[in-house]
Amino acid sequence: MSFAATVRHFQTLVMSFHPIIVIETVEEERAQALVSKAANSLQMAVFDWSIAQGLARSPGSPHARWTNEYAPPHSNLPQAIGKTAEPIDMLRHVQTINFKAIYLLKDFAKHLNEAVVARQFREVAHQFAHHSSTLVITGQAIELPVEIAHEAVWFDLKLPEPDELYQAIADVSRSLQGRIKVALQPEDIHAFVQAMRGMTLKQAKKVVAYAALEDGKLDSSDVARILERKAQVIREGGLLDYFPPQQNAAELGGFTGLKQWLARAQVGFGAQARTFNLTPPKGILIVGIQGCGKSLAAKTIARQWNRPLLKLDAGRLYDKYVGQSERNFRQATTLAETMAPVVLWIDEIEKGLGLNSGDADGGLSRRLFGYFLTWLQEKSQDVFVVATANDLSQIPPELLRKGRFDEIFFVDLPEAAERTAIFKIHLSRRQQMPDSFDIAALVQATEGFSGAEIEQAIICALYRAIYQQQPLETALLLQEIKATVPLSVSRREDLQRLRAIALERFVNVK
Template sequence: MTDYDDTQRLVRSGARVLHIASFEWERVRGWCIALARDLGVPLYAWSFSSGLLSIDEEGNTRVEHEAMEDPIEAMLELRSAEQGGVMVLEDIHPYLEQHHQVTRWVREMCRIGSDPPRVLVLSTPQPGLPGELHKEVPSIDLPLPGIDDLAVVAEQVAERQGVRYEGDEALLEAARGLTVMEARLAFGQAAHERGRLDASAVTLVVREKERVIRQSQVLEYYEPNARMSDVGGLENLKTWLDRRGRAFGPGAREFGLDAPKGVLLLGVQGCGKSLVAKAIAAAWQFPLLRFDMGKVFGGIVGQSEGNIRAALQVAQALAPCVLWIDEIEKGLAGMGSSDQTDGGTTARVVGTFLTWMQEKNDPVFVVATANRIEMLPPELLRKGRFDEIFFVDLPTRDVRKEIVSIHLRKKGRDPSEFDLDALANQSLGYSGAELEEAVREGLFEAFAEGRGLCTEHIAKALEETFPLSRTMREQIDQLRRWAKVRARLASPEAPEPLEADGGEAAVPRLRQESRNPFIPGGRG
């Protein structure tokens, strides 16, 4: 059953007013044309700029009342139409938010008779209706265009610009996740630059898609530039991912496997969690979307809920894909007190996301990373949201050797020319990011001296680095205790105990950690 079939079923079940949320006015009109045709009644469209129009089955319009600027007048016109009809009120959301009279008349239209059929369609670019209409008006989110719709757009662009269109499937796949208007612009640019629409235009369409997705300010389209071989250690996680990746292959559904949901990576900062997300997308050859939950929240009523739905809709349209949510705990902060602080917006946004995680059937693999477990709501950690929760710890001695080797090879050096054992012994408690920075700093030092990079340069950089594990030793120990019983370990090796810090004087304190010298009865 298609989404249009659901719309038709609602009308035949007695719905007199429908709400369709979409930026794509052409497709909304297309649905309304089909609905009017199936009901055997005329179609009308109203907007503030055009007044009242009548629309035939081909989509041609005729002005009925150009000066009609009041949506209430349009509703009265439908109410009195002897033949019945379908009327779409385009961009009606400002009137619903600011004019109680309009909302009242919409409720009145919910109660008109069914003979002849009269259907009012509220068209808005974003989801969300005033609370007074929630119980009487069903809302429908128009899905993003599929391959067939995009093929129609490509044919129109090719005909308009007089270029050849070969119906290339890769070209249409590249445009998935775009609206009709965005796809038309992307195809138009490709046709202008290439002089044809075929496989050679795929990179141009992808470039435009990156711009469009970035413009949403909630999602970013990443070109996966990391390989799983760039990730040091984490063998348990790599094995698990290899098996999960096969579930996206041929025969998996027939075998009875569900599409994998995703993985939650908890652990110490700088230990490769984000790198793993990029490597997964590259290994599986999936598009990579970075989802910034902090940017979901907007100041306009209903904007936050609309942003989360739009982001998830794009991810589903691009499926199969990897949806990467970095430091997810920051986006979920404040959920518990949401009803007192933001009218429940955070709770609703998080609830929408968690429900989507639980119910989604599309092959969207979610990779979420987190550094602070205490900020994660229990609802996120229960089974059914993610396939598995892995704990990513500080690298052990052998893994540190592997990480240094990886970064030396990236810089065009032969790891066998360096004393990796000495560097690994010196770097107990260092994260992968700190080891990478030591190699970079060693290169700067060697270049300044006019010499080739050697072990001593990296060793000096390590010596001058104060690793995060020393200032956050208590937090890391707490993380390890939590993960021991609540998560799977990403590495098979047992974690190495951290060095004693040598007393309080050895640990530099942040400004907010400094003792207060004005405590009565003794010095701070």
């Protein structure tokens, strides 16, 4: 939805007598711009309130009589109305205003825990319901008392869409005029916008300004800087990790069945599939033995389809505060939808949406699981979900039934041909010549090894070779392999149980 469409949606809510609108966002300035734009078209006054400032007519608001219209932008702050800093005083004053207006109340929700303030707020809201004035509450992690929540409508201010990001690039270029050289072609600007998707407007402007000022110019080479900063911003959010296509070097040995399925599934995103009213693939679930390439498969899918990869560790969703876990899930899926087309990798899904908690968490895991199923079924954006799981016993049965995912794959221990490919990949990655090793002997020695165990044996052997000041050779590798006890031995019964269940119900990746 473009910013103009967002404004129209907000205007519709105001005109349809909604007295309380809640905008839960960290982008306070953008919410303020939305309210101002909507109010100007409706010819309504706008008042801002904060506990620090009190109530004041918003700059640029129609009939803002006590601001200097000829002063430079942002050179003076609006003059606050006397004795309106306290929430109760502000609400009583608002009740006396007899013309239509929108009141932007910043971080106001916490004050509604006071009984007198909550009662006065409801009386103002009842009054506004009859003449189209509106109270807009903004802030982060908003919780409303029950008696107020049922009268409020929540407005979803999504992350900036391309039209806002194009404007952000123009604004930064104009503000830095004379200090930087702008050398952007239309395709470069498009690449900038794609790289900025998933960031707040303020973050996007900052990262463009940083990229421009670092070398005194804004050109196509700055896309890499933006992607690097974007990965950092998403990681700082604490829920997701971001892997841009340019930095995804994943290689997957074997998995022929999965690769063939992916090649077929990719056509589901094309125009021909849409002409037949076919819905694009929703996602896949990969279950199997630890260290056998489930995580690598998720990265390879993103690389093969040339899409960004977002990784969600399901365990990160949980928070000690009531309602925050659900909010974390909404935040993660909203970010994924904003960045579409994207691959969303939910790692160890059974830890966050499984059965391990029972009733000990007050039903939170079941609620999150319900949210996930609903979102997976109804998501409208091109987000392909790759969920991975190790423990089948903790996965809810509803998730395993046909139709939830497009396919469920089982990853078993690698066979001889796959182990050959794994050895060649990891030896080459560490500047070793695979042809100088007895690969056949290594493959035979690693019967029952996972891909991760093979990689670790190579790493340990390389450390030993460096320590002994000698080149890596087959004998050193065999020595490390013999010293390793693979999972197929240490957890033989668990693996046999998993294999028995999976081979009957799921598709093998081979």
